[in-house]
Amino acid sequence: MPTPATLDALLVEERVFRPAPATVIEANVKPAELAEAYRLAEADPCAYWEQAALELEWHRKWDAVLDDSRAPHYRWFPGARGNIVHNALDRHVHIWTKNKLALIWEGEAGDCRKFTYFELYREVNRFACALRALGVSRGDRVCLYMPPVPETVVAMLATAKIGAVHVFVFAGYSAKFLRERINDAEAKVLVTADGFYRGGRCINLKTVVDEALEGVRGDAAETVVVVRRTGDDIDMREPRDLYYHDLLRQESPEAATEIMEAGEPLFWLPTSGTTGRPKSVVHDHGGYMVGAHHTFRTVFDIKPTDIHFCTADPGWITGHTYGVYGPLLTGATVILYEGHPLYPQADRLPAIIERYGATIFYATPTLVRMLMRYGPQYPKKRDLSTLRLLGSVGEPLSPEAWMWFYKHIGRSNCPVLDTWWQTETGMAMLSPMPISVLKPGSVGKALPGVAADVVDAAGAPVPPGQGGFLVLRKPWPGMFSGLAGDEEGYREAYWEKIPGAYFAGDVARRDEDGYYWIQGRADDVLNIAGHRLGTAEIEAALCAHRFVAEAAVIGVPDKIKGEVAKAFVVADPAWTGAFPDADALAADLRGHLRRELGPIVILRGVELRETLPRTRSGKILRRALRAEELGEPYEYRSDAEE
Numbered sequence: 316m317p318t319p320a321t322l323d324a325l326l327v328e329e330r331v332f333r334p335a336p337a338t339v340i341e342a343n344v345k346p347a348e349l350a351e352a353y354r355l356a357e358a359d360p361c362a363y364w365e366q367a368a369l370e371l372e373w374h375r376k377w378d379a380v381l382d383d384s385r386a387p388h389y390r391w392f393p394g395a396r397g398n399i400v401h402n403a404l405d406r407h408v409h410i411w412t413k414n415k416l417a418l419i420w421e422g423e424a425g426d427c428r429k430f431t432y433f434e435l436y437r438e439v440n441r442f443a444c445a446l447r448a449l450g451v452s453r454g455d456r457v458c459l460y461m462p463p464v465p466e467t468v469v470a471m472l473a474t475a476k477i478g479a480v481h482v483f484v485f486a487g488y489s490a491k492f493l494r495e496r497i498n499d500a501e502a503k504v505l506v507t508a509d510g511f512y513r514g515g516r517c518i519n520l521k522t523v524v525d526e527a528l529e530g531v532r533g534d535a536a537e538t539v540v541v542v543r544r545t546g547d548d549i550d551m552r553e554p555r556d557l558y559y560h561d562l563l564r565q566e567s568p569e570a571a572t573e574i575m576e577a578g579e580p581l582f583w584l585p586t587s588g589t590t591g592r593p594k595s596v597v598h599d600h601g602g603y604m605v606g607a608h609h610t611f612r613t614v615f616d617i618k619p620t621d622i623h624f625c626t627a628d629p630g631w632i633t634g635h636t637y638g639v640y641g642p643l644l645t646g647a648t649v650i651l652y653e654g655h656p657l658y659p660q661a662d663r664l665p666a667i668i669e670r671y672g673a674t675i676f677y678a679t680p681t682l683v684r685m686l687m688r689y690g691p692q693y694p695k696k697r698d699l700s701t702l703r704l705l706g707s708v709g710e711p712l713s714p715e716a717w718m719w720f721y722k723h724i725g726r727s728n729c730p731v732l733d734t735w736w737q738t739e740t741g742m743a744m745l746s747p748m749p750i751s752v753l754k755p756g757s758v759g760k761a762l763p764g765v766a767a768d769v770v771d772a773a774g775a776p777v778p779p780g781q782g783g784f785l786v787l788r789k790p791w792p793g794m795f796s797g798l799a800g801d802e803e804g805y806r807e808a809y810w811e812k813i814p815g816a817y818f819a820g821d822v823a824r825r826d827e828d829g830y831y832w833i834q835g836r837a838d839d840v841l842n843i844a845g846h847r848l849g850t851a852e853i854e855a856a857l858c859a860h861r862f863v864a865e866a867a868v869i870g871v872p873d874k875i876k877g878e879v880a881k882a883f884v885v886a887d888p889a890w891t892g893a894f895p896d897a898d899a900l901a902a903d904l905r906g907h908l909r910r911e912l913g914p915i916v917i918l919r920g921v922e923l924r925e926t927l928p929r930t931r932s933g934k935i936l937r938r939a940l941r942a943e944e945l946g947e948p949y950e951y952r953s954d955a956e957e
C-alpha cells in the first residue's frame with residue numbers, strides 16, 4: 316500500500332460557486348434543515364436514520380434501528396418487514412403517481428417506449444408470476460445479463476417482488492465471466508436478451524449466453540428467459556430457452572409481493588477488488604431502500620415534475636440505486652437510454668435531454684470528457700433549459716471537466732453534484748447538496764449521518780489538506796451486508812485495514828472547510844471509464860493464456876477514459892513458434908483478454924519482458940513498473956511494498 320505522504324500532490328482549487336437564491340428557496344432540504352440534519356445525525360444517528368425510514372411504508376416496523384452486536388455485520392432495522400418493490404411500485408398504483416410516467420426508454424435507433432407506474436406495475440406483476448411459475452422463490456438467485464432495455468428494469472423489480480435475489484452481470488462482460496457468476500450464485504434462472512444496439516451495431520448477447528452456459532455447474536440456469544429486442548435469428552434451445560413475451564402473455568397482471576425481513580438480500584452485484592476473483596456485494600431490502608430513497612430525495616432534490624436522466628447502465632450500482640430504485644422509490648420519472656452516448660453524433664445525450672425535458676442529468680467524468688472532446692457546439696444545438704441539476708459519479712471529475720460540464724451542459728446555472736460512493740456503500744456518501752457552496756473538483760462534504768475521515772496507515776486522522784486513506788467510521792443504512800460466501804474477504808478487505816473503520820480503498824484529502832477531494836484508488840483497483848477492474852483479475856486472465864508465464868498490469872492515465880490498463884508480460888519461449896512477431900502475440904493477448912473478461916477491459920499496450928520486478932518476498936512491484944512507464948522517480952520501500 317503506498318503511504319499517503321506520497322499521495323497528496325493534489326491540485327489546490329480556489330474557485331467557489333454559490334447556489335442561486337431560487338435553488339435555495341425551492342430545495343427539499345433548506346439551509347436550516349440541513350443544519351438540523353447534521354446536528355441530529357451527529358447527536359443521535361439512529362434517530363436520524365429512523366426519520367428517514369419513516370418516510371417509507373413498512374409491513375411491520377423495526378424493533379431497533381440498528382443492531383451492531385455482531386459488527387462488522389450491522390443489521391439495519393431488525394424486526395422490520397417489507398419489500399422495496401412495495402415502495403418502488405405497488406404503493407404508487409394507489410396514489411396520484413399511478414398514471415405518471417415511471418420510465419422513458421429510448422433505443423439507439425430513436426425508438427421510444429414509455430411506462431406509467433401502473434403499466435410498469437402490471438408488467439412487473441406478469442413477470443413476477445412467470446418467475447414463480449418457473450419455480451423461483453424467496454432467496455433464490457436470478458441472474459440478469461441484460462442490455463439497457465425496459466425489461467431489464469422489469470426483471471429487477473419482478474425478482475425482488477417475489478423475494479428472489481437479482482445478480483446483475485453487466486452486458487460488457489464475457490461468457491466466461493458470466494458463467495462464473497452464474498455458478499457462484501447457483502442462479503436458477505437467467506434473464507437475457509437476443510441482443511441490443513450500440514454504436515450503430517447490433518450486439519448479439521444470446522450467443523455469449525449460449526457459450527457461458529456450456530459447462531455451468533449442476534442445474535444452474537436451468538431456464539433462460541430471452542427478451543426479444545433485435546429480432547435477430549438466435550438459437551433457442553428447448554426446453555431451456557423461453558421467450559419473455561411468450562411467458563408473459565399467459566400471466567396475470569396481479570402478483571402478491573413477498574414480505575421480506577429488512578435484512579434479507581435484495582441483490583448481489585459483482586465488483587472488482589484486489590484479488591484475482593471478483594466479489595459479490597450483497598444489499599438488503601430494508602437498509603438499502605432507506606439509503607437509496609433518502610439520498611435521492613435529499614441530494615437529487617427530487618420534485619414531482621422532475622425527469623431524471625441517469626446515464627449509467629442498470630447493471631452497475633449507479634444504475635441500481637439512482638437509475639432504478641431511488642427514482643421509483645420517490646415516484647420520479649427516469650430516462651433510460653440503450654445506446655452509445657455519441658451515436659450517431661456527439662449531441663445524442665443533449666438531444667435526449669431536450670426531447671424529454673430532462674431536469675436532472677447524472678453522468679460520469681468519462682462522458683463529460685467525451686463531450687468536451689467534441690466541443691460545445693454539440694450541446695449548443697440543443698435546448699437544455701429544462702436542466703436544473705447536474706450530477707457526476709464514478710471517477711474524479713477534474714476542475715477543468717467540472718467547469719466545462721457546468722458551463723456547456725448546465726449553462727452556468729445548474730449546481731454540479733459530484734457524488735462519491737461505491738458499490739459497497741449502496742448510496743451517495745460524500746456529495747454537495749443543491750444548496751451547497753460548490754468547489755470544482757471536490758465531492759463536497761460528508762452527507763448527514765456519514766462519518767467520513769481521512770487517516771494515515773495507522774488509522775490516525777491526518778491534518779486538513781493532507782492526503783490519506785478515506786474511511787467511514789459509522790455504519791449507514793445503505794451499506795452492504797457482506798460479500799456472498801466470503802466472510803474472510805469481507806473482514807479483511809474492508810474492516811481490518813484500519814482499526815474500527817470501513818476502509819474505502821480510496822485516497823483523498825479534506826480541506827479546512829471539510830470538503831473532500833478524491834484522488835483515486837489506494838489499492839490495485841483500476842478505474843477504467845468509471846468501471847472498477849482489479850489488476851489481479853486482469854493478470855489472472857492474461858496468465859490463463861497458453862504462452863503467458865507471468866503478467867503484471869498497471870493503470871496509466873488516459874485523456875478520455877481516466878485510466879486504461881497496460882500489461883507487462885513474460886512469455887513462454889514457445890510463443891515464437893506460434894506467432895510471427897511480438898505484435899502478433901500482443902494482438903492475440905488482447906483477443907484473449909476480451910474472451911476472458913470482456914470488452915470492458917481497455918488495454919493500452921502489451922509489453923514483453925524477460926522478467927518482472929519483484930519484492931524480496933516475490934510480489935510483483937507494480938509501482939516500479941508504473942513509475943517507469945510514467946517517467947516518475949521510484950524508490951523501493953520494503954515496508955510499503957512487502
Ligand code: WTA
Binds near residue numbers: 707712738835
Ligand atoms: C470511484 C460507483 C472520484 C472511487 C458508484 C470509488 C469516485 C469507486 C467518485 C467505486 C467520485 C466513485 N469522485 N472517484 N465522485 N465516485 N469513485 O463501486 O474510487 O463502481 O472507490 O461505485 O469509484 O466504484 P463503484
